[in-house]
Amino acid sequence: MATMDKKNVSMNDVAIAAGVSLKTVSRVINEPDSVRESTRDRVHAAMEALGFRANFAARSLKLGRYGCIGVVLFHLSGGAVDMIDGIADAAEERGFALTMIKKCGGEKMTLADAARRMSQLPVDGMIFNLRQMVDDFDSFEAPKDLKTVIITPMEHPTCSTVSDDQEGGARMACEYFLNRGHKNVYFVSGKKESLSSQCRMKGWRAALETRGIEPPEPLQGDWNADSGYAAGLVLADKPDCTAVLAANDCMANGVMMALRDKGLSVPDDVSVIGFDDELYKTIPNSILTSVKFRHRELGIRALNEVVAGLEAPSSRSRTLVSGVLVERASVRDLRA
Amino acid sequence: MATMDKKNVSMNDVAIAAGVSLKTVSRVINEPDSVRESTRDRVHAAMEALGFRANFAARSLKLGRYGCIGVVLFHLSGGAVDMIDGIADAAEERGFALTMIKKCGGEKMTLADAARRMSQLPVDGMIFNLRQMVDDFDSFEAPKDLKTVIITPMEHPTCSTVSDDQEGGARMACEYFLNRGHKNVYFVSGKKESLSSQCRMKGWRAALETRGIEPPEPLQGDWNADSGYAAGLVLADKPDCTAVLAANDCMANGVMMALRDKGLSVPDDVSVIGFDDELYKTIPNSILTSVKFRHRELGIRALNEVVAGLEAPSSRSRTLVSGVLVERASVRDLRA
């Protein structure tokens, strides 16, 4: 039995109900201190009574900004949760909301298409979460008035980028092996098209070559344990294989299981390192040493980068978030 | 060296450049067929030349809607990725974008607070992803003009809800045991505050009681493998324990490892079922039978429910998305 007069209650309605001008209502919302307390109370009472809610569209139209950051998901993988979590938290902290769309697969998976769609939405800047290669990566130009940050390990000619230091993480793991007397490191990759996998492989290769070691042929996996197991069976037969770097923990676990099934011990016979440090969730007393990336931190950095660039959309920076080696017992020190 | 005249190009600028009226530009965008082809081309050319992008705020203000659905994340867990994926896909398909905010922990974690924030943002309706209890759940009333769907296993007095049928899934798993001759089923729970865990436990209890079986004391876990391992050590000593239902796959794996370490075989001595069907990703040749929930489907349903209710925000419905039992080899048929 409340007011059914109009669909939405406007500031004007509140103003009339409170016996003040529209502008005063506006002030109560935006600069409360400039309104006398008695007036303010009256307005608040009227807002409450009428169920007033400020109109986002009108406000944004006048202000020329939205208070929203766009997020484009090109790909949704496990690590993405933590990253989104970081983005969302950082956004909340800075008073921004997120506007999200998904552009997976299909012809539409280009940066240009995503940017076109985003720029029709309420956003002051945007973040692209790109985990695979897209056709127009190099040729893409972001809208000049919309700060754009791409989460990708590749460098972009005009946009800011943020990434885990996947390459550095892989290098770190290799050096960890080599510093403990291992003469070579085998590598089990993830899916071919994954940029993460490619970067991890690149880092592995670089680390070996730096030491003058010829990298052996990498084994192709698909992120899942079964492919790691298959790789492990092959590796078990290589007498020179004392160290294996797997592109994620699941495959590393597969490798370890295969080695054991072949009568080899980890770490006594073969040492193993994985990525993502998530095996402990699934395996009790897990011994797997693993390179962990701080996805949450990544998201936070990406958001901060966008917000920092709102005033200067054409600025460009490159941020790398380093990984951490979580040491457990899966690596043997051959020097001992 | 392009136009630096104004910050943003408006329809009016395009109209002048194309030598038509502002309204004609509007028509080119919204009802192209009502504009002569030659005129249309001229306008398109002008839009291209000036880099015109329609202003979201002005458009929404006039139309009275945003084309965005709000999503509130109260909690961000593993299954949430797939759910968000489903929501995003369904939204994309129906031409909606998502407006997302996070409300985790703290005093602010009430439905009322989330609704207040959301209703200041560009949204036509909203989805709350609620995996834990909040104080004001029962007393909460959604804004009358904003369709609200809550993803939660609990029924809500006024809002539509969507949920996995966690209870049914647990019941299904128990009956699977009982139908194969098991006389009792032990249960390993997840974290106490988790609604999922509570519902799974409820279903387990109900299934046993329906058959006149007194449910044994449930074992308290925390979702991770180590807690499952601890539970497994306890269960290994119970002579009447032939069947274990663990509230997720990680703990189920912990249980299995403990049983094996105690010299018991799965499934010969003890049968095990888990939840979420994700062990195969981490364990090669996994034998764990598991109840899988279709999180993606859940997200799709939630979004569709919101969109369907946009015109009638006060409508209310309850949707349950059933789980699926993925059969592997971890359950022994005692009748055989």
Added chain:
DNA sequence: TAACGAAATGACAACGTTGTCATTTCGCAA
């Protein structure tokens, strides 16, 4: 009490679209 500066409030335009309704232009038959 008068005069004054500061504080509080108000009137009005503007943001960039779309809806309404009026006007112009077009194609075609007489």
Added chain:
DNA sequence: TTGCGAAATGACAACGTTGTCATTTCGTTA
């Protein structure tokens, strides 16, 4: 050519805010 209905286009208001500037009210001092 003229006339006519339909198609194409345009003028103007409106959506609900906030910024600008003018006006009113207040508290203080002379």
